[in-house]
Amino acid sequence: MVSIPKPDPTITGYTVRDLRFPTSLDAIGSDPMNTAGENAHGYIVYDTDVPGLEGIGWSFSNGQGNEVLCAGIKCLAPRFVGRKLSSITSDFATTHRNFLGGQTRFMSPERGVMQLASNAILNALWDMWAKVEGKPLWRLVAEMTPEQLVGVIDFRYITDELTPEQALAFLKEKEKGKAERLALALQNLAVPGYNTSVGWLGLSDAEVEAGLRKAVDAGFKHFKLKVGQGLEVDRKRLGMVRRISPDAVIMTDVNQLWDVDYAIEYMPKLADLGLWFIEEPTSPDDILGHARIRAALKPHGIGVATGEHVNNRVMFKQLLQADALDAVQLDALRLSGINEILAVCLLAAKFGVPVVPHSGGTGMPELCNHISHFDFVAISGKQSILEYTDHCHEYFSDPAEFSNGHFHAPTAPGYSCQITEEAFSKFECPEGSFWQSEKGQLMLNDPWRGCAAEQTSPMK
Amino acid sequence: MVSIPKPDPTITGYTVRDLRFPTSLDAIGSDPMNTAGENAHGYIVYDTDVPGLEGIGWSFSNGQGNEVLCAGIKCLAPRFVGRKLSSITSDFATTHRNFLGGQTRFMSPERGVMQLASNAILNALWDMWAKVEGKPLWRLVAEMTPEQLVGVIDFRYITDELTPEQALAFLKEKEKGKAERLALALQNLAVPGYNTSVGWLGLSDAEVEAGLRKAVDAGFKHFKLKVGQGLEVDRKRLGMVRRISPDAVIMTDVNQLWDVDYAIEYMPKLADLGLWFIEEPTSPDDILGHARIRAALKPHGIGVATGEHVNNRVMFKQLLQADALDAVQLDALRLSGINEILAVCLLAAKFGVPVVPHSGGTGMPELCNHISHFDFVAISGKQSILEYTDHCHEYFSDPAEFSNGHFHAPTAPGYSCQITEEAFSKFECPEGSFWQSEKGQLMLNDPWRGCAAEQTSPMK
Numbered sequence: 001m002v003s004i005p006k007p008d009p010t011i012t013g014y015t016v017r018d019l020r021f022p023t024s025l026d027a028i029g030s031d032p033m034n035t036a037g038e039n040a041h042g043y044i045v046y047d048t049d050v051p052g053l054e055g056i057g058w059s060f061s062n063g064q065g066n067e068v069l070c071a072g073i074k075c076l077a078p079r080f081v082g083r084k085l086s087s088i089t090s091d092f093a094t095t096h097r098n099f100l101g102g103q104t105r106f107m108s109p110e111r112g113v114m115q116l117a118s119n120a121i122l123n124a125l126w127d128m129w130a131k132v133e134g135k136p137l138w139r140l141v142a143e144m145t146p147e148q149l150v151g152v153i154d155f156r157y158i159t160d161e162l163t164p165e166q167a168l169a170f171l172k173e174k175e176k177g178k179a180e181r182l183a184l185a186l187q188n189l190a191v192p193g194y195n196t197s198v199g200w201l202g203l204s205d206a207e208v209e210a211g212l213r214k215a216v217d218a219g220f221k222h223f224k225l226k227v228g229q230g231l232e233v234d235r236k237r238l239g240m241v242r243r244i245s246p247d248a249v250i251m252t253d254v255n256q257l258w259d260v261d262y263a264i265e266y267m268p269k270l271a272d273l274g275l276w277f278i279e280e281p282t283s284p285d286d287i288l289g290h291a292r293i294r295a296a297l298k299p300h301g302i303g304v305a306t307g308e309h310v311n312n313r314v315m316f317k318q319l320l321q322a323d324a325l326d327a328v329q330l331d332a333l334r335l336s337g338i339n340e341i342l343a344v345c346l347l348a349a350k351f352g353v354p355v356v357p358h359s360g361g362t363g364m365p366e367l368c369n370h371i372s373h374f375d376f377v378a379i380s381g382k383q384s385i386l387e388y389t390d391h392c393h394e395y396f397s398d399p400a401e402f403s404n405g406h407f408h409a410p411t412a413p414g415y416s417c418q419i420t421e422e423a424f425s426k427f428e429c430p431e432g433s434f435w436q437s438e439k440g441q442l443m444l445n446d447p448w449r450g451c452a453a454e455q456t457s458p459m460k
Numbered sequence: 461m462v463s464i465p466k467p468d469p470t471i472t473g474y475t476v477r478d479l480r481f482p483t484s485l486d487a488i489g490s491d492p493m494n495t496a497g498e499n500a501h502g503y504i505v506y507d508t509d510v511p512g513l514e515g516i517g518w519s520f521s522n523g524q525g526n527e528v529l530c531a532g533i534k535c536l537a538p539r540f541v542g543r544k545l546s547s548i549t550s551d552f553a554t555t556h557r558n559f560l561g562g563q564t565r566f567m568s569p570e571r572g573v574m575q576l577a578s579n580a581i582l583n584a585l586w587d588m589w590a591k592v593e594g595k596p597l598w599r600l601v602a603e604m605t606p607e608q609l610v611g612v613i614d615f616r617y618i619t620d621e622l623t624p625e626q627a628l629a630f631l632k633e634k635e636k637g638k639a640e641r642l643a644l645a646l647q648n649l650a651v652p653g654y655n656t657s658v659g660w661l662g663l664s665d666a667e668v669e670a671g672l673r674k675a676v677d678a679g680f681k682h683f684k685l686k687v688g689q690g691l692e693v694d695r696k697r698l699g700m701v702r703r704i705s706p707d708a709v710i711m712t713d714v715n716q717l718w719d720v721d722y723a724i725e726y727m728p729k730l731a732d733l734g735l736w737f738i739e740e741p742t743s744p745d746d747i748l749g750h751a752r753i754r755a756a757l758k759p760h761g762i763g764v765a766t767g768e769h770v771n772n773r774v775m776f777k778q779l780l781q782a783d784a785l786d787a788v789q790l791d792a793l794r795l796s797g798i799n800e801i802l803a804v805c806l807l808a809a810k811f812g813v814p815v816v817p818h819s820g821g822t823g824m825p826e827l828c829n830h831i832s833h834f835d836f837v838a839i840s841g842k843q844s845i846l847e848y849t850d851h852c853h854e855y856f857s858d859p860a861e862f863s864n865g866h867f868h869a870p871t872a873p874g875y876s877c878q879i880t881e882e883a884f885s886k887f888e889c890p891e892g893s894f895w896q897s898e899k900g901q902l903m904l905n906d907p908w909r910g911c912a913a914e915q916t917s918p919m920k
Contacts, residue, residue: 033561033565034563034565034566036563037563037566038563060566061563061564061566061567062563062564062565062566062567063563064535064562064563064564065532065535065536065563065564065567065574067531067535068528068531068532068535068567068573068574068577069567071527071528071531072525072528072573075524075525075527075528076525076907078907079907079908081907098908098911101493101910101911102524102908102909102910102911103494103496103497103498103521103522103523103524103525103909103910104521104522104524104525105493105494105522106494106497106520106521106522107521107522107525107528107529107572107573107576108571108572108573108769108771109716109744109769110743110745111568111571111572111745111771112567112568112571112572112573112574112575112771113528113532113567113568113572113573113574114525114528114572114573115572116567117528156719157719157720157742157743157745157746157749158719159719159720159721159722160719160720160721160749160752256569259616259617259618259619259620260617260619260620261619261620262619282617283570283617283774284569285570285571285617285771285772285774285775285778286617286774286777286778287747287748287778288747288778288781288782289617289620289774289778292620309568309569311568311571311572311745312745314743314745314746314749315745317746318745318746318747318748318749321748322748447536447538447539447541448539448558448562449562449563450561450562450563451558451561451562
């Protein structure tokens with residue numbers, strides 16, 4: 001803890017902005033279910049009475065409908081105006097529970113747009129808190145005492161697997177070796193990266209090959225590719241990785257394209273290529289389906305992963321109870337803030353399943369980098385990997401740094417959420433220069449934008 | 461089918477309206493998690509090129525945030541402007557799949573606000589279709605051939621339990637006795653009601669007792685009461701029902717208040733009162749938790765029900781696979797339209813679990829009445845019950861009629877979604893007279909409205 005007296009800011013107001021990067025134009029993020037997405041941010045800035053101090057947070061959508069996410073953020077944001085930060089963080093578990101309650105709860109609960117909106121707001125509060133403490137968020141969390149860490153988590157609906165008392169005992173156990181892990185983090189050796197940018201579905205074979213060679217030179221040993229385009233196409237792409245990086249760990253992702261039995265039939269035919277897991281083989285809601293798929297693929301040496309669309313701790317709890325996962329791919333935006341992310345990290349650690357955050361969207365590596373660092377140092381105590389994508393980092397004030405196959409530990413105080421004004425001038429929707437252009441207007445005015453994958457699904 | 465040539469309307473535009481009934485003022489809908497809710501509607505009218513023909517649909521929220529639901533409806537509504545109705549209904553399964561796809565899918569998928577928004581739009585399309593066919597919606601569905609009915613359902617993610625071929629064979633089997641069931645429906649004897657209005661948490665004991673005596677006189681034999689206020693309070697209320705209606709079927713509902721182990725500990729202490737089920741004992745996402753609770757309560761003669769917050773067919777599929785339910789309480793607004801409701805009705809029928817729709821909100825009895833009627837006539841073939849609440853029917857152009865303990869079969873063409881202009885003049889938000897009043901403004905400007913239950917939860 002820093003020794004100079006810390007301010008206790010009062011939140012005085014907020015601004016919500018709609019930002020959309022036209023990523024579909026470069027096939028960034030393209031996959032079997034999302035052929036054309038514009039990585040988009042529902043962005044909130046909480047102003048305070050402390051000069052120069054603000055809390056910045058955002059959540060994520062894929063373009064169209066980002067205004068609905070912004071409406072959700074505007075709906076919930078007033079709940080913290082006029083509040084002192086300490087009145088929120090002093091009993092953050094209760095504040096978090098109350099924040100998810102009330103009339104707005106009925107629309108989900110703890111799912112979809114309102115869950116994303118709660119995330120954006122909580123990210124802004126955590127960003128503010130970390131700035132007040134003068135630490136990067138990962139270190140604020142990593143250096144909390146077990147009591148402080150348990151004190152920010154609402155254990156509602158997970159006490160059948162993890163009580164506050166059990167979490168406390170677990171975290172005290174993990175204090176062993178924490179200093180060494182912190183030291184490793186400060187040497188930028190805590191969080192190895194895996195590469196997804198080489199595997200976007202819309203890339204040409206030449207682009208994939210060039211990207212692979214570049215990634216191997218950058219120290220990547222893990223690669224993820226989109227599949228589901230038919231065995232011939234899939235084998236060609238995956239074979240390219242094996243050829244260029246014979247010892248690589250290869251992951252596959254089909255983004256919810258399949259039904260359960262189809263996944264069980266399809267994946268063994270790729271087993272000879274040596275695959276760690278198939279990601280999102282079916283609906284992210286199908287806990288029992290993922291468990292069946294995992295059991296069926298195990299004899300073939302292929303695991304199962306999911307999480308980027310798993311909306312809350314209750315779903316993750318069950319995926320773990322059902323023995324359905326080889327990796328917990330929680331998303332920094334999908335869950336209800338660091339509070340709920342900590343609950344999921346603790347559940348994953350209890351079950352001994354690695355946390356491998358979903359980080360494939362613009363800005364996600366910036367945020368997930370904090371999560372992977374505090375998970376390693378304070379919770380799991382085990383090294384995992386984090387998804388790296390190379391697009392749009394230039395639009396972030398505190399971009400994720402990567403070298404020697406590892407993410408660097410963030411050093412700036414806060415949660416690295418700030419996006420540059422240059423990005424807003426181009427991509428704020430609808431007033432940014434790109435969206436005002438003829439091409440931008442055409443894209444905005446297509447009500448079926450990105451629906452093509454649905455129309456060509458082999459399951460149809 | 462009617463013999464006069466039917467129009468094939470083209471959708472020419474739409475209007476979306478935000479309507480909020482101040483139901484909290486009368487404790488309507490009050491329960492352990494929702495102490496103060498304003499039953500609210502995100503309402504859409506699709507205009508057509510056929511004079512006098514429009515498609516009306518709505519989805520539901522609990523007041524605050526209804527503008528977010530309306531934003532979701534406005535986001536998706538343009539997808540059908542310019543389309544002929546026949547181009548939607550001729551391959552409705554594919555249209556439905558494509559409608560749930562695209563960039564907007566990433567925000568959920570098939571959950572929360574965007575799922576509610578898709579529901580409102582699909583309700584308007586089904587309303588328009590039924591009007592064109594000159595039938596009430598329940599009868600349009602009930603009189604479809606098995607082939608026609610299967611043709612409106614997207615089986616994605618449920619084929620491990622139910623394929624289109626299996627559904628077709630099942631429906632052909634159910635053709636036996638269909639004429640007799642249709643005749644019973646036309647005599648208004650198909651759908652018995654159960655009463656929830658007597659059991660709102662916020663009512664005084666005197667109000668509960670008066671309501672019970674009135675309900676017994678109206679022919680009700682089934683009652684549902686909110687519980688979770690402590691054993692003494694709960695036993696007093698439930699005992700009142702037993703005293704006034706000794707042979708009544710009593711249902712209990714705790715609206716997600718508890719954790720799994722708490723539910724298993726609490727409910728057996730009420731078993732001597734003779735209870736059919738506990739509804740929503742914990743998180744609606746906790747499939748494995750519901751299965752554990754049901755197994756634990758079975759020896760005590762108490763069942764488990766849930767559904768009003770179950771967002772899609774994939775969750776219902778698993779609740780059934782896990783043997784977690786005694787009643788499938790699907791909600792007319794929560795699922796993605798009649799298309800997905802039919803998939804859930806078929807799954808429930810396959811597992812032999814009765815469909816008992818959630819119908820506790822303003823206007824829900826009007827819509828669910830159609831569902832219960834077509835489920836009885838064409839799908840399950842078995843009589844179930846439907847939740848009846850007595851508030852706000854006067855604001856619906858085609859209100860649910862009830863007598864002799866049964867819902868009447870709707871007779872007007874369409875889906876009974878139309879709400880009167882009188883309702884909008886008072887309760888449209890924010891311009892309606894009530895919301896412009898001092899009291900209305902105070903309610904609208906309370907960002908934590910309805911959060912009290914969270915703050916007094918025994919699980920906190």
